[in-house]
Amino acid sequence: MAVTAPARTSLAVLPTPLVTASRLADALGLTEPLLVKRDDLTGFAVAGNKARQLELLVAEAEEQDADVVVTGGSTGSNFVAAAAAAAAYAGMGCVVVLAGDAVNRTDHPNLAAATAWGAQVRWTGNADRASVDEMIPAVAAQLARDGARPYVIPRGGASATGALGYRLAVDELVGQLAGRTPTIVIAVGAGGTLAGLVAGVVAHGNPLRIIGASVSRPVDEVAGRVLALAREVARRRGEKEPQPSDVELVDARGPGHGVASPAGAAAAALALRYAGLVLDPVYTAKALAALPAAVADGPALFWHTGGLLDAVAALMGPL
Ligand SMILES: Cc1ncc(COP(=O)(O)O)c(C=O)c1O
Known part of the structure; x- marks a missing residue:
């Protein structure tokens, strides 16, 4: 079925870069390449994903x-x-x-x-x-x-309309990957971002595994929300509907939503030192900390979702 292009107000500078982070991969103990999708650099305000x-x-x-x-x-x-x-x-x-x-x-x-x-x-x-x-x-x-x-x-922004933005991002990534098939790890809060990615990966015939690191809600709760949103995105586009097995999540909350974790702080320190990446304690640091165990083996892709002002807040001390 031909898919009509959805209405889109241009805000982001796309495509965002896809970079390799070899020294960070070594520092994290990974034996296979690590790619980073730089959605911290979407280029509109400091909006990240x-x-x-x-x-x-x-x-x-x-x-x-x-x-x-x-x-x-x-x-x-x-x-x-x-x-x-x-x-x-x-x-x-x-x-x-x-x-x-x-x-x-x-x-x-x-x-x-x-x-x-x-x-x-x-x-x-x-x-x-x-x-x-x-x-x-x-x-x-x-x-x-x-x-x-x-x-x-x-x-x-966790509506099907918002999630559609990440359905479209999969087209962008698949083009950049040029046949490579890393396992993607991304931070999950309200779930709209992962929902769009799941819809996109399924629409492309599941060439990539994608794992959401839930930093806000228990995995069971967020899985249902993500699947419902991903299905709505697919229905709107007339594409194949995701199944429960397409939504993979790990619990990355650590001490709780919005509370920095020691593992996240350690991962953020490595990301800064070995790849020049600024991670925030609430989302991206916890997702990167979860990556080595979640991916286990094979090439990985860390989808950086931004959070720059939260990283600044962390530097300035607790609320
Ligand atoms: C920096 C950052 N990463 C990831 C997410 C998760 O996105 P979503 O709420 O779509 O799951 C958010 C959400 O606020 C975020 O601010």
């Missing part, structure tokens, strides 16, 4: 003639800052719902960036991130009553 998702999300908001983006997350959310930048770029307002009670905007560089880029903040008053999911629709409804045209994006 979220730039690819926002290309599709902003396009859909524009198609719906929205004038304000409503999304949310935690205080240090990379996605919230990225969404604020994308909304500003597209000439839309941005209202973000953040879990917990108001903190100083300079307490986290992502919050400082989001507000500097024009986001208005609404606090849920509840530290549980689920409170954000409850409040986003209420905030959007109020904005609509006030005459605005809101476009709602779930936490992390």
Whole structure:
């Protein structure tokens, strides 16, 4: 079936580089080559992986003639800052719902960036991130009553529309790999990124194994979300639907979501020293730490997803 190209607002500088990291591979004890897909270099704001998702999300908001983006997350959310930048770029307002009670905007560089880029903040008053999911629709409804045209994006951009950005990224990667078949390891939070990759790998006939390192949720919980989103992406494109066995995850939470792990800190130190890569403690450091055991043997590919401002926050000390 011919697939219609989805509407996409150009934000990222694509393709991102695919590089080899031989000294890092040695330092991690790998005996086979290590490739790194540099989605920390997507080139829009400091959005990392979220730039690819926002290309599709902003396009859909524009198609719906929205004038304000409503999304949310935690205080240090990379996605919230990225969404604020994308909304500003597209000439839309941005209202973000953040879990917990108001903190100083300079307490986290992502919050400082989001507000500097024009986001208005609404606090849920509840530290549980689920409170954000409850409040986003209420905030959007109020904005609509006030005459605005809101476009709602779930936490992390984890909708089928957002995930489509990573379905398209697989086409890009397969071209760069030119027949090589490394096992991919990538950090997983809300799951939209992995869902798109799974849909893409299945659409290409499963040439690559992909392992998600879940840093936020228990593996069973995130597997269901990823499969449902990946299937929706496939249905939209008229491509083969992924099966449960296509979603592979390892638990990389360590001491918990948003809490740095000693293994992650060690992996981040090696990445910086041997490959010049800056990893954040919340997502990418934990994913790289999980890579050697997850891949076991054969060539590997670490998909770097960004998190630069969280890396800066870690340098500056705890919240
Ligand atoms: C740096 C970084 N890596 C990976 C992820 C995971 O992406 P997803 O939420 O789509 O699973 C995120 C999500 O916020 C992120 O900020």
